Amino acid sequence: MTQFLQISDTHVVKTGSLVSGRLDTASPLKRLVLRIAELQFEVGPLDGIVVTGDISDDGTAESYELFKSILEPLNLPIFCIPGNHDVRVPFRDAFERAGYLPETGRLDWRHKLGDLEVIGLDTLIEGQGAGELRQDSLEFLKECLDDLEKAPAVVMLHHPPFKSGMAFMDSIGLQRGAERLNEILAEYQGDVLVLCGHIHRNISTRLAGHTVISAPSVCSSFLFNTHHDAPIGFLEQEGGALLHQWADGFKSIRIDPVRGDGPFAF
Numbered sequence: 001m002t003q004f005l006q007i008s009d010t011h012v013v014k015t016g017s018l019v020s021g022r023l024d025t026a027s028p029l030k031r032l033v034l035r036i037a038e039l040q041f042e043v044g045p046l047d048g049i050v051v052t053g054d055i056s057d058d059g060t061a062e063s064y065e066l067f068k069s070i071l072e073p074l075n076l077p078i079f080c081i082p083g084n085h086d087v088r089v090p091f092r093d094a095f096e097r098a099g100y101l102p103e104t105g106r107l108d109w110r111h112k113l114g115d116l117e118v119i120g121l122d123t124l125i126e127g128q129g130a131g132e133l134r135q136d137s138l139e140f141l142k143e144c145l146d147d148l149e150k151a152p153a154v155v156m157l158h159h160p161p162f163k164s165g166m167a168f169m170d171s172i173g174l175q176r177g178a179e180r181l182n183e184i185l186a187e188y189q190g191d192v193l194v195l196c197g198h199i200h201r202n203i204s205t206r207l208a209g210h211t212v213i214s215a216p217s218v219c220s221s222f223l224f225n226t227h228h229d230a231p232i233g234f235l236e237q238e239g240g241a242l243l244h245q246w247a248d249g250f251k252s253i254r255i256d257p258v259r260g261d262g263p264f265a266f
């Protein structure tokens with residue numbers, strides 16, 4: 001079996017800063033790292049951690065270094081894609097030594113993780129909240145899947161290729177490329193799990209016959225309020241992580257940020 005964790009939207013800032021003057025994002029990540037260390041006693045070793053974007057909130061080199069230093073004690077391979085808050089140059093500088101990122105251009109990549117092929121796609125439009133899947137990223141995905149034949153694959157992109165129902169988040173959603181993504185995935189004969197972030201909410205749905213899941217954010221959430229004039233802002237709520245397992249198919253389990261007291265006898 002292959003199993004890995006997905007964390008998302010950590011929004012780390014340089015030491016001493018708060019997101020929006022309020023939110024400490026390093027502490028929730030540190031707490032989650034403790035939980036992940038403990039989790040490995042419960043579920044066995046993990047093959048790695050994937051991070052579905054908005055790793056940094058301020059795009060500074062210092063924030064990426066802080067992110068890496070917080071995860072370092074886990075000693076696990078970490079694979080990242082950029083979100084709308086990330087900035088490509090410091091992102092590449094921070095993660096290039098891991099060896100999975102391309103040397104130039106957009107941050108599309110593929111890497112083997114246990115029995116799975118993981119494909120990371122770059123939807124970042126620097127300076128904007130919304131995202132796009134450009135032609136070159138879509139062609140890259142098509143080439144990867146053609147090459148894989150029917151092998152199981154994980155496809156990661158920050159902006160969900162579905163409407164969340166939260167008006168503000170959908171207004172800064174995936175603006176281009178969803179239709180072609182749908183076509184490419186519909187043609188693929190193997191199992192694909194599509195993973196995304198951005199909406200700070202755990203939503204699962206179907207896309208071209210495959211499962212697509214958005215992860216909660218490590219540090220905050222957005223109220224699932226479907227009114228068109230819902231207030232815009234974040235909640236102070238830590239979302240934990242998702243554990244994805246592959247054996248004869250995919251299974252995904254929400255991991256809460258705190259374990260809870262117990263177990264107590266029935």
Ligand SMILES: [Fe+2]
Nearest residue numbers: 054083084198
């Ligand atoms: Fe985002």
